[in-house]
Amino acid sequence: xxxxxxxxxxxxxxxxxxxxxxxxxxxxxxxxxxxxxxxxxxxxxxxxxxxxxxxxxxxxxxxxxxxxxxxxxxxxxxxxxxxxxxxxxxxxxxxxxxxxxxxxxxxxxxxxxxxxxxxxxxxxxxxxxxxxxxxxxxxxxxxxxxxxxxxxxxxxxxxxxxxxxxxxxxxxxxxxxxxxxxxxxxxxxxxxxxxxxxxxxxxxxxxxxxxxxxxxxxxxxxxxxxxxxxxxxxxxxxxxxxxx
Numbered sequence: 001x002x003x004x005x006x007x008x009x010x011x012x013x014x015x016x017x018x019x020x021x022x023x024x025x026x027x028x029x030x031x032x033x034x035x036x037x038x039x040x041x042x043x044x045x046x047x048x049x050x051x052x053x054x055x056x057x058x059x060x061x062x063x064x065x066x067x068x069x070x071x072x073x074x075x076x077x078x079x080x081x082x083x084x085x086x087x088x089x090x091x092x093x094x095x096x097x098x099x100x101x102x103x104x105x106x107x108x109x110x111x112x113x114x115x116x117x118x119x120x121x122x123x124x125x126x127x128x129x130x131x132x133x134x135x136x137x138x139x140x141x142x143x144x145x146x147x148x149x150x151x152x153x154x155x156x157x158x159x160x161x162x163x164x165x166x167x168x169x170x171x172x173x174x175x176x177x178x179x180x181x182x183x184x185x186x187x188x189x190x191x192x193x194x195x196x197x198x199x200x201x202x203x204x205x206x207x208x209x210x211x212x213x214x215x216x217x218x219x220x221x222x223x224x225x226x227x228x229x230x231x232x233x234x235x236x237x238x239x240x241x242x243x244x
Contacts, residue, residue, distance in 0.1 A: 002162040005213040010187055011037045014152060017072075019047040021108070021150035022062065023179045026081060027055035029172030030062075031154040031189035032226065033217045039064045049075040049150055051104055051175045053082040057234055069093050075148065077101035100128065103145055105178060111147035112181025112210075118145050153183025156217065157205065160190040161197070164211030165204045173205060180206045189217040 011034070014020070020038070024030025048071045054061035065071050066084035073095045079085050088094035099107065106118045119142035123129050133144040155176040158169035166188045168176065180186050188211045218226060231237035 003164040003208070003211060003214050004162050004193060005187075005215055007033060007037055007187075007189070007215040010213055010215065011041050011043075014038065014041065014043050016043055017045045017047075018043065018152060019049070019150045021049040021148075021153045021179050021183055023153075023155040023172075023174070023176035024050065024061070025171070025174040026052055027061035027230075028227075029156050029168075029170075029174050029176055031156040031187070031217065032061065032223075034154040034187060034189050034215070035062060035065070039068060039070070042068075042070070044070045045072045046070055047073040047075065047150075049108075049148060051077055051101060053079040053085055055230065055234075056081040058083040060230060066094065073097065075099070075104075077104045098128075099145070103128075104148070105175065107145050107148035108175075108178050108182045110145075111149035112178060115147060117147060119143070120145055148182065150183045151185065153179050153186040155180050155186065155188050155206070157188055157190045158220070159192045159194055159199060160188050160211070160214045161194050161199055161208075162214065163196050164188065164208035164214055165196075165199055166190065166206040166211060166214075167199050167203045168205040177206050180210045185212045186210055187213045187215055189215050191217060191220040191223055 053076060054063040063082050063084045066088050075097045077099055079096055089096055100122050103120055103122055110118045121142055123143055124141055129143060135142050135144060156172055157166040159167040193214060193216060232239045
């Protein structure tokens with residue numbers, strides 16, 4: 001059965017107060033069209049989970065969600081790259097729950113694997129320990145970290161077949177595969193949708209078992225153009241010379 005869906009139909013089903021997890025790292029490997037549609041929908045009081053915040057400098061990726069005050073709580077490892085989130089935090093409009101980056105990923109992995117939690121020594125004796133249970137095991141101390149799960153998980157891949165098998169390209173492998181396992185409803189936004197059998201099984205990064213819907217994102221050429229404009233505008237890439 002085909003899992004290809006219209007993105008607008010999925011976004012229309014997201015209610016105020018939902019918990020949404022986004023793949024990507026500083027905007028790279030992020031489901032950009034899905035984020036844009038959620039911004040346009042106006043849904044609010046969201047709990048958003050992403051391993052880090054948006055592309056440095058703001059105005060891109062997750063930033064408009066914070067600018068519009070659509071996010072009530074943000075669960076992350078780092079947020080300082082996004083001025084819009086920092087301003088919302090300073091204004092008292094945003095709650096942020098921080099975890100060390102590796103701990104954040106392990107919490108998500110635990111949710112995807114159906115585990116009751118993870119044990120980690122990271123954060124002992126620091127603010128990270130506040131409110132956490134400490135266990136002694138074989139003479140060593142650990143913090144108990146609970147699984148991190150979401151109502152919706154939006155991931156970004158290079159290609160997906162109509163059954164929902166996802167192939168990644170480059171650094172989009174960052175947090176997307178683990179996030180795909182830890183949501184009640186996982187949406188794979190991809191550059192290209194192909195027939196079953198066109199993706200070599202050895203290149204499947206997320207099996208269809210974890211994907212509930214496949215949606216068309218930017219084409220690869222459009223995706224590359226988006227980032228070229230972004231990197232040129234932020235001084236991280238020299239503009240291409242145009243022919244006279």
